[in-house]
Every structure is written in C-alpha cells, then in structure tokens.
Amino acid sequence: MQIPLQTVALSDINGNDRTFVVTEGRGIAALQSSIAACGLLQPLCLWRPLPDAAYVIVCGYLRLLAARNLGIQEVEARVFDPATGQAVLLACALQDNLGHRVFNPVETAHALQRLLACLSRAEVIEQWLPRFGLSPSARTLERCLLLCGLEQEVRAALIAGSLTEASALRLSAYGTHDRLAVFALMQQLHLSTGKQAELLECVEDLARRDAVALREVIAAYGIVQACADKRSNRVQKTELVRRILREQRFPRLRAAEDRFETALRDLRPGPGLRVLPPPNFEGRVFRAEISFSSADELLRRAGELLNAAQQEAFERLCAETGAAAAVPDKQEQRRG
Numbered sequence: 001m002q003i004p005l006q007t008v009a010l011s012d013i014n015g016n017d018r019t020f021v022v023t024e025g026r027g028i029a030a031l032q033s034s035i036a037a038c039g040l041l042q043p044l045c046l047w048r049p050l051p052d053a054a055y056v057i058v059c060g061y062l063r064l065l066a067a068r069n070l071g072i073q074e075v076e077a078r079v080f081d082p083a084t085g086q087a088v089l090l091a092c093a094l095q096d097n098l099g100h101r102v103f104n105p106v107e108t109a110h111a112l113q114r115l116l117a118c119l120s121r122a123e124v125i126e127q128w129l130p131r132f133g134l135s136p137s138a139r140t141l142e143r144c145l146l147l148c149g150l151e152q153e154v155r156a157a158l159i160a161g162s163l164t165e166a167s168a169l170r171l172s173a174y175g176t177h178d179r180l181a182v183f184a185l186m187q188q189l190h191l192s193t194g195k196q197a198e199l200l201e202c203v204e205d206l207a208r209r210d211a212v213a214l215r216e217v218i219a220a221y222g223i224v225q226a227c228a229d230k231r232s233n234r235v236q237k238t239e240l241v242r243r244i245l246r247e248q249r250f251p252r253l254r255a256a257e258d259r260f261e262t263a264l265r266d267l268r269p270g271p272g273l274r275v276l277p278p279p280n281f282e283g284r285v286f287r288a289e290i291s292f293s294s295a296d297e298l299l300r301r302a303g304e305l306l307n308a309a310q311q312e313a314f315e316r317l318c319a320e321t322g323a324a325a326a327v328p329d330k331q332e333q334r335r336g
Contacts, residue, residue, distance in 0.1 A: 003078040014054035025159035032066040087118035109147035181215035266313040
C-alpha cells in the first residue's frame with residue numbers, strides 16, 4: 001500500500017478523535033526528548049474522511065502529543081486515501097504498534113473491542129488474538145473485553161502493576177459501587193498477587209454469608225478505621241486488615257489460635273523448643289521442634305520437652321482439635 005507523504009499543520013489534526021488510538025497509560029517524556037534532539041524521524045499516519053474535515057490520527061498519537069508540547073507547527077505525514085475503510089485503518093494502526101512494543105492488558109482489550117466493530121468475532125478470535133500473544137478462543141476474548149468496562153482509575157492501577165489482571169477481572173464482576181469500594185481499600189494496602197486474591201475471596205465470602213453488599217463488608221469490622229490510622233504504614237495496615245477479615249471469616253479458628261497462644265505463653269518452652277499445632281487446627285497431630293548444636297544440648301532440650309509435657313498448660317495446648325477447622329462457621333453461613 002503506497003501512502004503519499006505530505007506536510008500537514010498540527011492545527012489541522014483532530015487530536016481528540018481517538019477512533020484508531022488504543023494507547024493508554026504511556027508517558028511521552030523520553031519520546032519528547034528524542035524529537036527535540038533529532039526531529040520527527042517517523043512520520044505520522046493520518047486519514048481525512050472529507051476534503052474539508054480535520055485529519056484523524058491513525059498511527060503516531062504519542063508523537064503528535066510530543067510534537068505539540070514542543071511547539072512544532074507542522075509535520076510530514078502519510079495521509080490515507082479518504083476511501084480507505086476503517087477496518088484497514090485500524091489494522092494499520094495496530095500493526096504499526098505490534099511491530100515494536102507489547103500491548104498492556106488495557107490496550108489489548110480496547111484494540112479487540114474496536115476490531116469487533118469492524119470484523120466478525122470469528123475473525124478477531126482466529127486472526128487477531130494470536131497477534132497479541134493470546135490463545136484463539138472465545139473465552140479469552142470475553143475475558144479481555146471485561147477490562148474495557150473498568151473505571152479509569154482501576155485500569156490505571158492494572159497498567160501500573162499495583163493490580164493484577166486476575167484481580168481486575170474479578171473486580172469487573174462486581175457492581176460499580178462495590179467495585180470502587182473494594183478497589184479503594186486495595187489501593188490503601190500493600191498486596192502481593194496472593195494477598196490480593198485472599199482479600200477478594202474473604203470479602204466475597206463474608207458478603208455471601210451475611211447477605212450484604214461487598215461495600216458493606218468494607219465499611220464494617222473497623223476496616224475503615226484501621227486504614228485511616230496515620231501511625232501505621234501500608235504494610236502494617238495490610239496485616240491488620242487481613243487479620244480482621246480472617247477473624248470474621250473464620251471466628252472459631254481465631255478463637256482456637258488465641259487459646260493456643262495463651263497456653264503456649266503459660267507453658268513457656270525454653271529456647272530451642274517449639275510446639276506447633278496441626279495446620280488450621282485440623283486433626284490431632286501436633287509437632288515439636290528441637291534446635292541443638294551438640295549431643296549434650298539435644299539431651300538437655302529433650303529433657304526440657306519431657307518436663308513441659310507433664311505440665312497442665314501442655315494439656316491445654318493440645319486441646320485445640322479439628323473442631324476449629326478453618327472453614328466459615330456453618331451457623332454464620334446460615335445467617336446468609
């Protein structure tokens with residue numbers, strides 16, 4: 001395809017028309033410095049639907065923004081014929097970018113959404129999903145499109161990496177008010193991938209159990225107050241909120257943990273000795289760990305453990321059984 005090159009005034013380009021632009025969450029500082037030093041090495045690609053209409057940007061949106069910031073008045077641009085179809089123009093815009101950068105999840109979602117306006121679902125799935133490095137399936141397409149419905153601040157967090165794509169997709173299933181409430185909480189905390197999934201699962205379980213909206217869970221249990229505490233940093237707030245949600249989700253488990261810790265303090269095992277409960281207090285198998293650096297020390301530690309086993313506190317320590325299993329309290333579940 002031969003596209004003629006011509007000089008175009010920037011004032012004749014409609015920078016607000018983003019019909020073919022899918023770029024989101026990318027800065028222009030480095031690009032602007034490059035253009036200031038070397039000029040616009042790669043021409044813009046434009047389309048003018050009618051002789052008197054403003055030009056529409058097809059390729060080079062960030063270059064256009066940088067050139068305007070630098071006060072450049074006119075540029076060399078390749079201008080598509082007015083009869084060129086929108087499907088062809090969009091394909092050119094995407095191919096221009098796919099050749100030199102990886103699209104973030106939001107850009108991919110918007111690109112696929114725009115392709116669906118021009119092409120059949122089968123064409124998008126079979127021809128375009130693989131170009132974005134995605135498996136060609138209807139499920140993959142639907143998951144990507146869910147990201148288009150997210151609010152700008154949620155999309156920005158996804159692009160920045162503070163929100164995982166899995167969490168963003170989970171948030172997309174919530175109503176607007178619930179989504180923004182949960183997202184606002186997440187942004188106040190320091191959450192790894194696993195902790196994001198844990199928080200969302202806890203909030204969802206509590207909302208189901210108590211038959212309330214997700215945002216009502218966020219507003220309860222002192223979570224808002226915990227996040228507002230200026231004496232705590234984000235890591236401390238994170239652990240406090242996780243503990244609050246866990247206590248509410250597994251009340252019997254937390255009670256068992258408290259009783260075990262109390263008995264352990266009364267037992268006061270010496271240095272080099274640890275007594276550990278069954279995982280989640282399920283079952284009857286406890287563990288004892290002994291740390292030593294010599295045979296004599298091992299014998300001494302073993303004697304201390306035997307002495308500890310004869311104390312009343314040790315019996316209370318081992319009293320926590322599978323009754324405190326880490327599942328939401330069934331009576332609490334029935335309330336929902």
